[in-house]
Amino acid sequence: MNPDRRNRLRDAAIAVLNESGGRGLTHRAVDAAAEVPSGTAKNYFPTRDALLGAVAGRCVELYSEVAERMAAAPAPRGREGLVALLRGLLENAAGPGRPRLLAYLELQSEAARKPWLSGILDPIGASDFAAFEHAQRAAGLPVTRARTRTLTLALHAALPHLLAEGPETLAAAGLDDLDAFARDLLASLYD
Template sequence: MVTERRQRICDAAIDVLGAGGSRRLTHRAVDAAAGLPLGSTSNVFRTRDALLAGVLDRLLERETAGWQQLTTAGMPRDVGTFAALLAGLIEELTGPQRMLTLARQAIFHEAAFRPELQRRIDAAQRDLLTWGGGWLAALGSTRPERDLRALLALIDGVLMLRLANPHDAPPTAPMFVALLRGLRADVS
């Protein structure tokens, strides 16, 4: 069970990561961002590795909620509507949720060097592939897991480009339409 304090610490750590990257992530910085007394973060997360793992879990929890919210109105049955939903998600993740996305990029970079974080990301991705493959199957994909991996790679690339150069970002809906239509063609 996640305590309110643990969640508050993790959300503050996400803000620290989003504002300054992984080099800024310290127990002291998180205490300050959370408005907690010094030592509060280290009481919950004894080491930096434990803090990173907790933050990753919270990031994944928040991302999963975002994906679920994307389809709360029901799964779109046409490519154009789904592409528009994805474009809206990109706008949200690079606009109001920009700090979350920057924190995600920072922690994924950390994962490149930390096998425990890699395992957590892999488990979360398998969960997403399990329930998200149905979206693409409904749109005509005959290989939904493979195709969802391609879609997720495009989303990650678009997010990175929009974060790095927000003033020269191409419209995303047409990119998603092109990918989704290509998936339906099932080119091997």
């Protein structure tokens, strides 16, 4: 099978999840989004579970690319450097990374009922703990496992609210000012 077409279909599935949610993820919708002949997605991914697994794998690949770029970037210097890093990650989540994150969250909902899917997606969330521990350490902060868990889980919890864009919730959570959110989060951990 053609690997370029396979990736095109997986990227189209991300677009479908972004636009229509999990209930909208059908072979026909993926064919339309990929602008390929009807039946192409079913030929590559014969069942809905195969399609879910393929798009989950693609999300892991895309996440790995982001993580590699983050690891190659200069380490944050000091608390303000870490604030800038966290703000940038949250801005990306609400901006260019939005389709991938919406797809990921839709897949996480499916994974709550399909443990095999959770196994595919697990590296995304699990690797964040080590990455954020490294970032805090690089910034010169006295990081602990508990602080790493709190920071990582707070950022994960912020994502659905950023994507839903409810103005009252964003204001209540402090997500309407991402610099202040990042500073407050670090202050709650380190002051």
